[in-house]
Amino acid sequence: MAIEFSEILLEVVARRASDLHLTAGAPPTLRDRGKLMPISGYPALSPDDTREFIYSILSTDQRRRLETDLQIDFAYLVPGKARFRVNAFFQRSALAAAFRLIPQQMIGIDELGLPPVVHGLTRKPRGLVLVTGPTGSGKTTSLAAMIDEINTNRAEHIITIEDPIEFLHTHKQSLVNQRELGADATGFGPALRAALREDPDVILVGEMRDLETISTALTAAETGHLVFATLHTQDAAQTIDRVIDVFPPEQQNQVRVQLSVTLQGIMSQTLLPLADGSGRCVACEVLIPTPGVRNLIREGKAHQIPSAIQTGASVGMQSMDSCLATLVRAGKITQEVAKSRSSQPDELARLLGEISLAA
Numbered sequence: 001m002a003i004e005f006s007e008i009l010l011e012v013v014a015r016r017a018s019d020l021h022l023t024a025g026a027p028p029t030l031r032d033r034g035k036l037m038p039i040s041g042y043p044a045l046s047p048d049d050t051r052e053f054i055y056s057i058l059s060t061d062q063r064r065r066l067e068t069d070l071q072i073d074f075a076y077l078v079p080g081k082a083r084f085r086v087n088a089f090f091q092r093s094a095l096a097a098a099f100r101l102i103p104q105q106m107i108g109i110d111e112l113g114l115p116p117v118v119h120g121l122t123r124k125p126r127g128l129v130l131v132t133g134p135t136g137s138g139k140t141t142s143l144a145a146m147i148d149e150i151n152t153n154r155a156e157h158i159i160t161i162e163d164p165i166e167f168l169h170t171h172k173q174s175l176v177n178q179r180e181l182g183a184d185a186t187g188f189g190p191a192l193r194a195a196l197r198e199d200p201d202v203i204l205v206g207e208m209r210d211l212e213t214i215s216t217a218l219t220a221a222e223t224g225h226l227v228f229a230t231l232h233t234q235d236a237a238q239t240i241d242r243v244i245d246v247f248p249p250e251q252q253n254q255v256r257v258q259l260s261v262t263l264q265g266i267m268s269q270t271l272l273p274l275a276d277g278s279g280r281c282v283a284c285e286v287l288i289p290t291p292g293v294r295n296l297i298r299e300g301k302a303h304q305i306p307s308a309i310q311t312g313a314s315v316g317m318q319s320m321d322s323c324l325a326t327l328v329r330a331g332k333i334t335q336e337v338a339k340s341r342s343s344q345p346d347e348l349a350r351l352l353g354e355i356s357l358a359a
Helices: 005-015 047-055 060-069 119-122 139-153 187-194 213-224 236-245 249-262 291-298 302-310 320-329 335-341 345-358
Strands: 018-020 029-032 035-038 070-080 082-091 094-102 127-132 157-162 177-182 201-205 226-231 263-273 281-286
Touching: 005 018, 005 029, 005 047, 005 070, 005 082, 005 094, 018 047, 047 094, 060 070, 082 201, 119 139, 119 263, 127 139, 127 213, 127 236, 127 249, 139 157, 139 201, 139 263, 157 187, 187 201, 187 213, 201 213, 213 226, 213 249, 226 236, 236 249, 236 263, 236 302, 249 263, 249 291, 263 320, 263 335, 281 302, 281 320, 291 302, 320 335, 320 345, 335 345
Parallel strands: 127 226, 127 263, 157 177, 157 201, 201 226
Antiparallel strands: 018 029, 018 094, 029 035, 070 082, 082 094, 263 281
């Protein structure tokens, strides 16, 4: 049976699946509403099939990079239909790939279900805003919505550094320059250093991976720029520790002070299956650095931040457990899903108990 690769990609779009996996020995497989399932009607792919599919969408330079590095990140456009973020890699000497479907239309902050306080983060004149969470938790989509809000409402110069570029921003009120690792820049650190000489107002760093990138991002935030970045951390306290622990011990006190001054907000998010099975929704923890929180960061007391979040609802803070409980109250997710994602089951049980009493 001849397999048309374009038909597989169109199936992803038609099903509105989040991801497509191609690997030898298995049929093309979708992640649909958070669950993996093979596409019916397709046989298991051979190593020749996966190689043919993947090489057909690579440029000569990209093939060279794949063969040298044994993996590659890139974006792929199906004209008029869809855009995908792709990671192609070797496994057991055969090629495989993961395709992430990128929505064609920019989705707004409210449509994504993000907390209202996120609008305020886009209006900050300077500082550091971190969006964190595990892989596949929607961080890039949230950041794109925040950048689009700035682009729509403020006349700024926005520079994004991404690997690869996922959402394409048009120039609205702002001027948006998007740089892609490999094609436009050699790495996050060098691109971020160069950005400081490119007259930016807002900088988006796709991922803070290393000491150089984190150090330069803090400096950029300290010197009057609004910097957005992501980390693969689970909550605000862990995020603060991760940023500080990257630095040598003799620099950590200085970095705590720097972070306590520059930080404007941390949003840690995850995606959860809806109770009716129709899709997924976002759940968020939000930290807004009040004077008390800034003092905790300066003094190295990140372990007390969850308590500060629980008492900070008046300034827009919310804990993950309070968000989970709210989603259960609204009937969007089940209690079982909420319990499986809670980091403090006792606190969630207390909140869910209050919901039961209120009902």
